[in-house]
Amino acid sequence: MSASPRKAVVLLSGGMDSAVVVAIAKSQGFDVHALSVRYGQRHTSELDAARNVAMALGAVEHKTVVVDLRSIGGSALTDDIDVPTDGDTGASIPVTYVPARNTIMLSIALGWAEVLGANDIFCGVNAVDYSGYPDCRPEFVEAFERLANLATKAGVEGAGLRVHAPLQFMSKADIVREGLRLGVDFGLTVSCYQADAEGRACGECDACRLRAQGFDAAGVADPTRYARAEGPGRLR
Template sequence: MITKNKKALCIMSGGMDSTLSAYMMKKIGYDIIAVHFNYAQRTQDKELSCFHAICDELGVLNRYVIDLDFFAQIGASALTDENIAVPTGGLEEGVPVTYVPFRNGIFLSIAAAIAEKEGAEAISIGVVEEDSSGYPDCRESYIKSMEQSINLGTKDETKIEIFMPLVHLKKSQIVQKAVELNTPLHLTWSCYKDEDKACGVCDSCRLRLNGFKLAGVKDPIEYQ
């Protein structure tokens, strides 16, 4: 049973998965603090505008927007390096070029600092293990190890649980759950490439579209 005024820091990208995770945290009684990361990704401006629109809908007043420009310097990902093309030919074998090196580890580390400062008992992250693009930092075992490290590296009185409510769901189940919770799917963005209309052919768009198709629900965003 969640007591009143327990706080959860929700990592929110503006995408469908992290948005649903935040709605699920609110449903079980947490007050939501939101954090968003600008990390020089191709659709940075669109994701930021989606984040704020979703927070408005969710009634989140306490928001953090963190700029991480070093990801562009590192490169090595199609999301942050303009010299690497975003794949559009279907899901790749192994870890795809859209993987951003240790992104979720960095996000969780910063989220832990904010959570400790805010006195939050929980962090939520919308990782999906089974139906994701094959990113190593979306695995349940990895997130659990980060939870342990965070609690070892913070004050003794700081006890933070990392929630990953979608980790074992398929995309179609995520769509169904989002509809059930009246999540504003029309405000979410998944495309890796474009900010005006979603491309429909990158890995993320393909996963999203297939999830809606299998769920028997129409995707409310525009595609090219």
């Protein structure tokens, strides 16, 4: 009698990085329980994309949880603050940083993992090609795993909990290559901070720039749908 597949909760935003993480978890033999969070972000196109990605990559289930971070604001993604389009975030943490977002999302994933009896949580944080967010650093992931094992019944009485960040030290180009190797359809994903209702990207924000540069560096055609005809050409 074969062993049952291991369960994993995978945070899925609908962007390219989290789609690759779903594919990686699947390739490692996990039954993927995909989790998206509607936190008050500027648009819901990425959540539509998350649903499509979860279906395309064969997730066992896909759940969307609602958390109202717009009520506290403090970010260009959840407040009436313009999203920067000049490509220069400077040395400081950019205004697109959402206070405590990854902590909150991982906490929800942790709760669901306990309910499912899953010992593994996957997230798509990256410390190479990212925008300087403090909750994308390896120290954060390590600290949250310690917290998970201190603060839960599963951590104290069970087999322990592991937080996986498989993209942590990969460049965007590496992420593109890995996704293609694992059969990810990047055309289904939405990364733009201010995508329109149809999921078309602005081609100007930091997320669009990093995404386009990743495809360019990987030598792969960019499948992103842009709201403006010139698309990624203006990003370089």
